[in-house]
Amino acid sequence: MAKNILDTGIKLVKNVNRYNFGKGSLSELNIILDNRRELTINENNKRAVIFFIDEYFKNNMEPLSKIIFLNNDKIFYVNTKDEPHTEVIDEYKKEIINLGLEDPCAIVGIGGGISLDTSKAVSNILKNEGKASDYQGWDLLKNQGVFKIGIPTISGTGSESTRTCVLTNSSTGLKLGMNSDYTVFDHIIMDSELTKTVTRNQYFYTGMDAYIHCFESLNGNYRNAIGDAYSRESMRLCKEVFDSEEMMSDINREKLMVASYVGGCAIASSYVGVVHPFSAGLSVVLGIHHCIANCIVMRAMEQFYPMVYNEFWNMVEKQKIVIPAKVCDKLTDDEYECLYNSTIIHEKPLTNALGSNFKEILTKDNVINLFKMM
Numbered sequence: 001m002a003k004n005i006l007d008t009g010i011k012l013v014k015n016v017n018r019y020n021f022g023k024g025s026l027s028e029l030n031i032i033l034d035n036r037r038e039l040t041i042n043e044n045n046k047r048a049v050i051f052f053i054d055e056y057f058k059n060n061m062e063p064l065s066k067i068i069f070l071n072n073d074k075i076f077y078v079n080t081k082d083e084p085h086t087e088v089i090d091e092y093k094k095e096i097i098n099l100g101l102e103d104p105c106a107i108v109g110i111g112g113g114i115s116l117d118t119s120k121a122v123s124n125i126l127k128n129e130g131k132a133s134d135y136q137g138w139d140l141l142k143n144q145g146v147f148k149i150g151i152p153t154i155s156g157t158g159s160e161s162t163r164t165c166v167l168t169n170s171s172t173g174l175k176l177g178m179n180s181d182y183t184v185f186d187h188i189i190m191d192s193e194l195t196k197t198v199t200r201n202q203y204f205y206t207g208m209d210a211y212i213h214c215f216e217s218l219n220g221n222y223r224n225a226i227g228d229a230y231s232r233e234s235m236r237l238c239k240e241v242f243d244s245e246e247m248m249s250d251i252n253r254e255k256l257m258v259a260s261y262v263g264g265c266a267i268a269s270s271y272v273g274v275v276h277p278f279s280a281g282l283s284v285v286l287g288i289h290h291c292i293a294n295c296i297v298m299r300a301m302e303q304f305y306p307m308v309y310n311e312f313w314n315m316v317e318k319q320k321i322v323i324p325a326k327v328c329d330k331l332t333d334d335e336y337e338c339l340y341n342s343t344i345i346h347e348k349p350l351t352n353a354l355g356s357n358f359k360e361i362l363t364k365d366n367v368i369n370l371f372k373m374m
């Protein structure tokens, strides 16, 4: 039976202002920063740029060797063991203020979703009073943040093009982003040379984040024509990449970078579905990273998404990817309870996927049984 599709109600969407694209485009960063440094010279704080760089590059700066760093710039190497917590963002704010750098001419995020989201959150919080947790939700930021530039070094999360930066509040367990037009990057650079050294498994897990966002969106109750168009194209590109013999060839890395960007645009104008709430449960309770958590959740998604379930597992097999199993096998009752709570809290995507009576489908027993399949 055909679904009764409802409008998302989203009528106004902010995109990234400008982007550079193509092999070698990283060198454009120096030109952008030169302009920013010139524009914003002031008495107290001259031309500083704050970089948030994935810690992977700390002892491996060769891929970033084109970037010209000046003396008063500050580099933070982002720890990617944990996904960003609101407390960590507050710590960065404190440190930046202590260094007298609270008014930099730009913030540059270089890395995967964790580094990009960290740079977006810090840019926001430097220009908005209070703590990062005050702004978890929708349209709570009052001021435009510091000019921000995003440079993805792995493809799939879409962080480069979304209006959110996902943060976990350790004290409340809430995993929710600062959803705001102010969170969108002002400029991004998509240079597929930077994704060359990603491991095959990680390349797949992260790339699949785009594919999963898009099928969740296309299977939702709340849709719009633009979100659908972006989603279809992103999924098409993902399938081309992961159905091919050489998923990490030059051309495929470039395609996946586009799929990620377009996938991010898709979720800026639509909602996700069942996978992301369960994945958030795995991240909050067991500390499993977002993209691999999504893939683990796919073990239990046949009843919700039968077509893509088969497609997904065929691609896993084709690319010989290892997806962990039985991660929820031997948990305590308390842990299952936490998993249930941190899944069911995501009402928007669950309503999008299953309707407003989603709790009748996702009873506590059902949710726990689904986790036991992972």
Ligand SMILES: [Fe+2]
Pocket: 157, 209, 213, 276, 290
């Ligand atoms: Fe995601």
